[in-house]
Amino acid sequence: MNQASFVPQHPPALPPVPVAFSGNRGDFFRLAARGAALELVTVGFYRFWLVTDIRRHLWSHTVVDGDAAEYTGRAKELLIGFLFALAILVPIYLAYFLISVEAERYKAFASFPLVVGFYAFGQFAIYRARRYRLTRTVWRGVRFWMDGSGWAYAWRAMLWGLLALLTLGLIFPWREAALERYKMQHSYYGELQGSFEGRGWELFKRCWWLWLLSPVAIVLFPLAPFFYAEFKAREWRWWLSGIRFGGVRVESTLPRTALYGLYWKVIGWFMLLSIVTGAYFGLCGFLFAKISGAEPDTLTKSIPLLILFGIGYLAMILSLNVVMRLYLQRDVWAKVSGLLQVHGIEAAANVAVRGDLASALGEGFADGLDVAGF
Amino acid sequence: MDSTAADAAVAGPGGGPAIYFDGLSSRRQEVVVAFKEALEITADGLSPVSSQVSSQVSSSVSSQVSSSVSWAYSDIRRADSGPGTLRVACLSAPSLARLEIRDAAVAAELMSRCALLGDNRLGGRGIAKIVGWSLAATISIVVVVLFAIPLAADRLTPLVPEAFEQRLGDAAAVQLKTLFGGRVCDTAAGQAAFSKLIDTLRKSADLDLLVQPTVLATPIPNALALPGGRIYLLNGLLAKAETPDEIAGVLAHELGHLKHRDSMRELIYNGGTSFLIGLLFGDVTGSSAVIFASRSLVTSSYSRDAEQNADTFSIDVMQRLGRSPKAMGELLFRVTGKEGNRSLSILAGHPLTEDRLKRMSEADRPASGSPLLTDTEWSALKSICGPGKS
Numbered sequence: 001m002n003q004a005s006f007v008p009q010h011p012p013a014l015p016p017v018p019v020a021f022s023g024n025r026g027d028f029f030r031l032a033a034r035g036a037a038l039e040l041v042t043v044g045f046y047r048f049w050l051v052t053d054i055r056r057h058l059w060s061h062t063v064v065d066g067d068a069a070e071y072t073g074r075a076k077e078l079l080i081g082f083l084f085a086l087a088i089l090v091p092i093y094l095a096y097f098l099i100s101v102e103a104e105r106y107k108a109f110a111s112f113p114l115v116v117g118f119y120a121f122g123q124f125a126i127y128r129a130r131r132y133r134l135t136r137t138v139w140r141g142v143r144f145w146m147d148g149s150g151w152a153y154a155w156r157a158m159l160w161g162l163l164a165l166l167t168l169g170l171i172f173p174w175r176e177a178a179l180e181r182y183k184m185q186h187s188y189y190g191e192l193q194g195s196f197e198g199r200g201w202e203l204f205k206r207c208w209w210l211w212l213l214s215p216v217a218i219v220l221f222p223l224a225p226f227f228y229a230e231f232k233a234r235e236w237r238w239w240l241s242g243i244r245f246g247g248v249r250v251e252s253t254l255p256r257t258a259l260y261g262l263y264w265k266v267i268g269w270f271m272l273l274s275i276v277t278g279a280y281f282g283l284c285g286f287l288f289a290k291i292s293g294a295e296p297d298t299l300t301k302s303i304p305l306l307i308l309f310g311i312g313y314l315a316m317i318l319s320l321n322v323v324m325r326l327y328l329q330r331d332v333w334a335k336v337s338g339l340l341q342v343h344g345i346e347a348a349a350n351v352a353v354r355g356d357l358a359s360a361l362g363e364g365f366a367d368g369l370d371v372a373g374f
Numbered sequence: 375m376d377s378t379a380a381d382a383a384v385a386g387p388g389g390g391p392a393i394y395f396d397g398l399s400s401r402r403q404e405v406v407v408a409f410k411e412a413l414e415i416t417a418d419g420l421s422p423v424s425s426q427v428s429s430q431v432s433s434s435v436s437s438q439v440s441s442s443v444s445w446a447y448s449d450i451r452r453a454d455s456g457p458g459t460l461r462v463a464c465l466s467a468p469s470l471a472r473l474e475i476r477d478a479a480v481a482a483e484l485m486s487r488c489a490l491l492g493d494n495r496l497g498g499r500g501i502a503k504i505v506g507w508s509l510a511a512t513i514s515i516v517v518v519v520l521f522a523i524p525l526a527a528d529r530l531t532p533l534v535p536e537a538f539e540q541r542l543g544d545a546a547a548v549q550l551k552t553l554f555g556g557r558v559c560d561t562a563a564g565q566a567a568f569s570k571l572i573d574t575l576r577k578s579a580d581l582d583l584l585v586q587p588t589v590l591a592t593p594i595p596n597a598l599a600l601p602g603g604r605i606y607l608l609n610g611l612l613a614k615a616e617t618p619d620e621i622a623g624v625l626a627h628e629l630g631h632l633k634h635r636d637s638m639r640e641l642i643y644n645g646g647t648s649f650l651i652g653l654l655f656g657d658v659t660g661s662s663a664v665i666f667a668s669r670s671l672v673t674s675s676y677s678r679d680a681e682q683n684a685d686t687f688s689i690d691v692m693q694r695l696g697r698s699p700k701a702m703g704e705l706l707f708r709v710t711g712k713e714g715n716r717s718l719s720i721l722a723g724h725p726l727t728e729d730r731l732k733r734m735s736e737a738d739r740p741a742s743g744s745p746l747l748t749d750t751e752w753s754a755l756k757s758i759c760g761p762g763k764s
Binding site: 061072075352 | 393395396397398399400401402453454455456457459461468470471472474496501504505507508509511512545645649
């Protein structure tokens, strides 16, 4: 199984090939804006199609060694996965309710440990969602795929989570490394098995001072975005540089300050949108009081005004949605993938297809439980 | 399909270079495509395709290397690709086989020959379909929330075993005591007066269920009934009361909730609606602002109905005892003041206090029955949490 043993048979080490992102920002903006509007009209059901469109855009504009990747997942799969997840989650919620009634009889809030069960479910969902995404990723006519068990992963994530809790998060880098190792060891590109070479100690060395300074960020909260951006950039670089598929090695040169601008732009937009929405609320209230001549404290009773407020609120949420997708998904993707290099790509020149498609059940759970993970 | 090779030669290029992935391995093959009856894909004769096969490739793959493949135009579909490349797949080929054409003229020629090229794209009709189905789903969920769940709650409540309701009440009682500090007032004389009051009301209402009344030492002016026959009177309300009739009215109201099993019904109703509305907005646990807003709108109208019924029950009981139903309204008014200006009536879980007072005043008649408590019993009840403490 050890594919790495083939590498010595290719003596001339070719120079690394860069990864390029060729997506047009305007195209993505139109995609996200139209998607947000349709999400509003369909009270959220369009999210399956929007997520699929976004992934298709990002994947198909990411070019590795001259060939763009392809996302073959479809929105209907996500919808079906969501419905399946619901069918499983409903009885679980019911059981959760009955058990918590029993537990609360003995001690108030004794049912809290049940929340831990949902955490495990969330970890399972994260693993299975990644598996779905990976099996829908195709490059040069060969798909990635994944085996391993979602529950085995959830179990590991729980144990590491407990350790992280006991050490106040100090052990977080080792948790990340161990969990990623599990995920990558069960990931394949065709017949090339993946592995993860990032070490917890490496991430710890790069981030320990951020961990120490995190209480400062709580007091001086304007510093928090800097800390977060710094941490994210370091984490991305560490994670990507650890990825292996057989003899193929990925290397990221993402500078530690690379994401500062993006996070601040999101915060700037958030402030701007809040001010605009606030002004709109004020103006509505003022004009309404002028026209109807009502007293200020009766305003909260008027239905037309509440509808106007509702429209303003929705407009703000939708614009924020577009801003987040544009900066935090598209721009982060473009920046991170643009600073990637792939070494030993010749090991992937002739890889046979293997592996099956996974169902979108995990994505459905992740949607139903509101967990996010990569 | 009906265009011949000869037509093609006139209309555009007869073929050109392309890159082919056979869908069985990641080998990148430089090929030549030719527009014949079907799309002919031929390995570039000069490039030694087969010699690239390295030790990594299993024999099954290398045997698949064919010199020529043909794809029917009607089977060709577009696949996602970056700018400047036309990438196509074929329904009758391995699902991941791809042909990439970078020459604009060749790409244009292929597009003109494949009528069903863009079939897997979501067009305007597809979007209209999604919108239509979402609206249908929304309407059906709204109908279910407004009509089916109240009906289900009414029908299901009598089916819930008393024992389960008792357990539910036990669980809620433990939480309640934790929230309110948990000090139970049980001065002997006060407790005796309290029990007498409850028993009088219970007999008059013809309720045979076991009632466990408790006074909790907290300044919050409120009273509540939990499933399984527990009634909690918070001392704050007792401190604000001026006559036994006021407290009797409130207790009769809570007995009404117990009789109608409102907590159980509300539990089923709230659980059902939050689940369905959560489903609508894609979050089963139901936490976001939209969910909160629409949920409170729907469930408060339901609980307003329940409150109205409990008020009716209280008025009935007080009239049967020959005491004033209006007293409870006056106590409520003293606690809340006029509510009309402050809160939005459709969001409130109770009817507005002034409306309740009005309704109770209309039902008021001169007292004909004997007082429910003697003066000594009343003052014992007032000081059930210890003398001079509210």
